[in-house]
Amino acid sequence: MATEAFLQQLMTNPDRLNSLAEDAKELALFHGIITRTHETPNSSEVVTYFPVTLFPTPVPKAAFLQALAVQTHYNTLVDKISQDPDFLEEALTGTIQADDFTARLFGIYRQVQQEGRAQSIVVGLNRSDYMLDQRDDGTVSLKQIEINTISAAGFGTTDHLPVVHRHTLKSVGLLKESESIPDTNSITPGMSAALAKGWELYGQPKAVILFLVEDVQISRLTHLCMEKELWNRNIPVIRRRFEEVSRRASLGDDKKLFIDGLEVAVVYFRYGYMPDNYTEETWDARLLMERSLAVKCPDISTHLAGTKKVQQVLAKPGVLEKFFPGQPQIVEQIRATFTGLYTLDMGPEGDQAVAMALAIPDKFVLKPQREGGGNNYFGEDIVRVLQEVKSEKRRAAYILMDRIRPRTDLNVLLRRGLPLKITSVCCELGICGAYVRHGEEMVLNEVPGHILRTKSIEHNDAGILAGVSVSDNPLIS
Ligand code: ADP
Ligand code: MG
Secondary structure, rough: OHHHHHHHHOOOOOOHHHHHHHHHHHOOOOOOOOOEEEOOOOOOOOOOOOOOEEOOOEEEEHHHHHHHHHHHHHHHHHHHHHOOOHHHHHHHHHHHHHOHHHHHHHHHHHHHHHHOOOOEEEEEEEEEEEEOOOOOOOOOEEEEEEEEEEOOOOOOOOHHHHHHHHHHHHHHOOOOOHHHOOOOOOOHHHHHHHHHHHHHHOOOOOEEEEEEEEOOOOHHHHHHHHHHHHHOOOOOOOEEEEEHHHHEEOOOHEEEOEEEEEEEEEEOOOOOOOOOHHHHHHHHHHHHHHHEEEEEOOHHHHHOOOHHHHHHHHHHOOOHHHHHOOOOOHHHHHHHOOOOOOEOOHHHHHHHHHHHHHOHHHOOOEEEOOOOOOOEEHHHHHHHOOOOOOOOHHHHHEEHHHHHHHHEEEEEEEEEOOOOOOEEEEEEEEEEEEEEEEEEEEEEEEEEEEEEEEEOOOOOOOOOOOOOEEEOOOEEO
16 A cells, blocks of 8 residues: 555654644644643633544445445434334343443333323434454455444544545655545534434424533534534524533423523434433433423434444344345345344353353453443453353343454554554544434435544554544545
8 A cells, every 4th residue: 555655664754754744733723623622621722633643544445335335224224223112122121130321221211102202303313333354365344333323423623634634645745545535524514414404393493402512521613513504504503511401401381392491492412321421310301301392313212222232132133134124135235244243141142152252252342331432341351341240130231242353554643642653553434324204204314424533453442532543534445
């Protein structure tokens, strides 16, 4: 690969490397590829360039197109799961006995089901993540890591990153390669369009879209990108923290959701996907929003559809067929992206998975029902955790997954404070999906774009906020 050869040269020329890195950072700042800092996450007085790679990372065209092509089916699948109480109940029975967080979410789900859902419009914004599994013959195959159905981020201020990488390639004489970076500037408009559609269908021009945001608002500027799109359409947006919703929101006639005198048409959850996002009061606030007439993005059932347990159950024989009867091609397209997924529920199948993982832990990843990076177990940690829980019901809080061995490349990770060095990295491709369902009808089912995140292979787990991954672009080859 041309960039790889160039990186080899750069290793012996630190001045050149430094100057390329400085150029990339300046261009990032120039194009608004910025972030608030960990030191002052709630202030815009000091910002820095968003963590990025110096070079784009090669991604084979076939795998890239495959990931884009399957996404509308993933949108449909997530939505179908969210409407299937029997499936969710059965899939999550063992998990909710073992995992308090999933149990709490499920409790809200049950309550809303019993009461009857007030709102038949759903907005889904998700992101399906993949790694390129390296086969023995040197080719790669696209394998799904997970699908994020709540607070699926990674776009916004980075939408213009192709500009930076195209420039880097041009400035080192790789002109032709610079044309092989696809655009990403349609992601934020595309994702926002689904929220706009939900708002429009709600049909109350004065009602607002409520962004439920974190207490620590390091991602403020990425949210702003979406807010701006919505305001451009004359859609009023407010943002509130969970605790504010808990103190100031209420239900009016017909379960209309109000906060600070404003009617809420859509709640967009950018928060509420981790246990420590909640207190007793904010659990009540989540229930209030779920029971309300407001359109939810996502609603509680779509949130549950994104659990790792559901992902594992989908990989069982015959399950996808149930969601796509008479559509074997779609089933095949989705299944082709699955890697081995194994139950740890009590019973002989779970026992077998435990034995398998204990025998060769390096072949697997042990995953609890958590989001946000940094929660999975690898290698000897799998043995430690499984030895502790293997004979008890609490093992059902986890699932087991084949460990993907992604292709590695050389690159330079640019992050404030990180020394400049050439690093072995692997990338993770995320495809953004957007849909809106109104009753029985899918009124929007789109694929607004892709993101790429890259990390040093020293790290098993990932996450941009966790300080591990950085934003990248695929160089389609
Ligand atoms: P989270 O919901 O916390 O983001 P993920 O399932 O996305 O959990 O896993 C976090 C990270 O762990 C991924 O971004 C990837 O780097 C790594 N990882 C997850 N599953 C696998 C796997 N099967 N093989 C290799 N690495 C994995
Ligand atoms: Mg993830």
